[in-house]
Amino acid sequence: MEFAGIGGFIILVLDIWAIVSILSSGASTGSKVLWTLLVLILPVLGFIIWLIAGPKSSRATV
Incomplete structure (x- = not known):
């Protein structure tokens, strides 16, 4: 169960990073x-x- 929470948090952080970069x-x-x-929908x-x-x-x- 905890792994799903950690995985969701990692996806959230990566998505925020992607949106800031976009x-x-x-x-x-x-x-x-x-x-x-x-990125928000999928x-x-x-x-x-x-x-x-x-x-x-x-x-x-570069």
């Missing part, structure tokens, strides 16, 4: 809204999709 990215406003909704799958294909933070530019 909002700080250089993507258009519409794109930011869609990515944020995806917390695990949305995070994985964002990690692979989402807008990157402006700090991550």
